[in-house]
Amino acid sequence: MTATVAKTPTDDEPMTHRQTMEALSGLLLVLFVAMLSATVVSTALPQIIGALEGSQTQYTWVVTATLLAATASTPIWGKLADLFNKKVLVQAAIAVFIVGSVIAGFAQSAGQLIGARAFQGIGVGGLQALVQVAIAAMIPPRERGRYNGYLGGVMAVATVGGPLLGGVIVDTDWLGWRWCFFVGVPIALVALVVLQFTLHLPTFRRENVKIDYLGAGLIAAGVSLLLVWISFVDDSFGWLSWQTAAMVGGSLAILAVAVVVETKAKEPVVPLAIVRQRTTALAILGSLAVGMAMFGGAVFLGQYFQIGRGYSPTEAGLLTIPMMAGVLGASIVAGRMITRTGRIKPYIVTGSIVLVIGFGLLGMIDHETSMVYVGAAMLLVGTGVGMTMQNLVLAVQNTVSLRDIGAASATVAFFRSLGGTIGVSVLGAVLARHVKDGITHGLAEAGIKVSGAGDSLNVSALPEPIAHIVRAAYGDATGHIFLISAGIAVVSVIAALLLRPVTLRTSLDLREVPAPTGAGDRIG
Template sequence: MQQLTEKKKVTIMIAIITAMFFAAINQTIIGVAMPRIISKLGGMDYYSWAITIYLLTSTVASVLVGKLSDIYGRKPFILTGIALFSIGALLSGFSTDIFQLITYRGIQGAGAGIIMSTAFTAMGDLYEPRERAKWGGIMSAVFGVSSVLGPLMGGYIVDHLDWHWVFWIFLPIGVIAFLLIMIHFPKVPKQEGESVDYFGSLFLTLTIVPMLLAFSWAGNGPGKHAWGSWQIIGLFASTIIALIVFIMIERKVKTPVLPLGLFKNSIFTVSNLVGFFLNAGMMGAIIYVPFFVQGVKGISPTMAGYVAMPMSIAMLGTSAIAGQIMTKTGKYKKMALGGLLVMTFGMVLMYFMSPTTPIYLLVIYMIILGLGIGIAMPVFSLTVQNAVAPQQLGVATATSQLFRNLGGTIGIAVMGTVMSASMTAKMTQLSGAMGQVNNPAAADPALAEKLSLFTNPQNLLDQPKIEAALASLPPDLQPLFTHMLDMIREAMSYGITTTFLTGAIVAGMAVIIALFLKEIPLRSGKMGQKPEGEAGKA
């Protein structure tokens, strides 16, 4: 497709970006709205499944479609992805119970995985890596725009419209994206001599699914299992067995779904490892920023969206700029290391936050974090694509997406355990002081019930509820309970900032691994740089 005119390429890229925006905005709009949706449908015990099933189906679909799109071309798969995502969104809006929502979210997830995998791969079909860099920055910026608009629109819709419109409002964009791809995206002939690796695909799925379930279900809290429980150990054991069988199949099959020879390429391997740790640190830490803003600082959910907006804008701007710089210079290693270092520095700064940290400092720290993420994120998809042969673009890009998804999932699970353990330890440390506050309620059941609001950190996320309970207390007890509330905030702050430190350590590991990233010139139409190692062989 690189022989197409520039005007035709730009038209196709607009179609691809429209499809990506459709998937990305529908992901970010759900986060704020989901608690309200669950309150309408019921089934709070199954809340995590609505998120987990989306993650599972998107991860599996994204990696399986990689090799298939190398064989049959990108067009049928990106159209399938848009169709599945649109159907899943439409049906999700018609859900009457939590189980229907989980099922339809699974369909949405499969569509999202296919869209994301094929979109970045299709960009690789259109442009050589050097020209691809600027488009990679623009495509990364799509996620920045979505992360700004999504939460704001999701909150507005559930506050002022029926919740169904969260799923339906962007369906016209899906229709437009489908038509643009169908009309403008060229067909390519099937690669001869290639076959589908059914058994490899099966055991790759059997490797990914139990591993993601193990990390999603492990930890403390409702619906969770201890890390050492038989359920979690059993899932990890299933993962290991399936992985061994998968490797045996891939070493013998003619057309493997994930060619193991790719990992002989140091650039491919290092880039995927960095992507894993980058996402683990980023997703594992950023997901707890709203907890700090709403729980520790007591800011409303709507205002919390505005507090997080500068970080998204910083990420959007630097991702586009980073792409332009890489296109002009043809270099990427300094960009990768610089972005990762800035990201790590931002997380270290966030570790030193406390309940008394001014909001403007929190915003500055988040902007620094966004700047680092925006610089680093576009680099590693580009380095993977630059290091492999054109006929392996699909499977290489899908593998990159797989490592990032795994990193994000594992990061969220590990950070959740760190936060819970740190908060418990801090509350135990403060238990002596809290014991003094408990005494006035000892003989008064009604007062004890109100007291329970102040002993559960989760209630800090519902500020109006806390304020109403505090106002209903006798005036002479309000100072004591306010003091107790401050201690709970301190414990939550300690737990959350400890996750930021953990995220900084994980991001620091990404920096160390990135030091081993070999820099080869970004290929362009005038350059004949061959991919490194075995991965570059046709």
């Protein structure tokens, strides 16, 4: 197998700060639009699902569908980045994202919206993997800590601005909730143009390339079946039932076959040789836990503020500012300290501990908790996320050669997305169960006999006595899922403590690149 490399000045000498910032401008805009697609609907979802007459299960799946598609596609995008032009791949992912956004905006039912969001998630999977890969191809690991501050800033702006924008959209009569999906289209188009003129990376071409689509398909199928079981168990059927045995057993069997396929594939989407390395394995474990806790917990905050506390979508967006302030401040400060010292483990350990404390405090909330208390707990959660999420990826990138940077980065992103997908599904199922029990108990105590009172998220359409019971049920049930998130986040503390203390390298590639295994060269 042969490789042809189109040389650029960046191949032989480091990029200047100005060149790096110019290239980063387009990549950060891409990251912004990908994150905005998730956050802009967070406060609007109760209104959207209410307008489409959807259920709590469908509410969860609008989020889960995007995460699942992103999870399944991330390793494929990462592997492609090691084989083909990274810039073209980023632009292709943006195009997929745009098409998915337009389809979602025209959805006429909750089912159609879930399908559109799944398609959109394919593009999101590409963006979340490829932005990390492109940055790793430009900036050495030690200097990358400094630029992670910019990533944290974009994350904070997108996550704060998204809910605010979504709230304003659904609160504005002449716009309507459909613009929550349309609004990202012009931003994505601008990102396409900016990238065309600012992003210049080496082009690698390889002959006889074979992508492991079978392995990726098996992973997606196994995870999807498991998530379907999580969504319906203890509701449509019991924990000990033939449906549970079929779904869980089938999921484990499919994933076992996927592992076998990955060990035999020439170009596996999840390279087991990289996964088996101590740093990568621990970073994956930590990312899995952070993803489960962060996505699974934070996605229900908008629902808590609106349904549990009665705030408008715009107000719910404003109330998320403490969490995003934590992400922004922690990512900037930790990033600069990592660049200055070259040490990364202390910040990951500290961040994971703060994350557990934050979720533990959120686990104490109910429908009457002081908003000052909720804000302080959210600040801690944001701080923990800002210190851990990007730095776990950086820890892995520091241990692999540049030719494998795409697969390594995508593998960590894959497991973080997988954790988030499972987290949203599990916590959504737990929330739905607690809400149902709370509403049933509240109605019985009030002597009200009505069926299906909590099935709709359009609480404003319910009579006031019933609406109060529904709000209290949602507010009280949310604390339970944050306690579970805290327990999950403990795993990230253990993984962080087991990481080897290392000093980040200052070179773009490893000084001594080990010989690749298998036929052909891996270049990226």
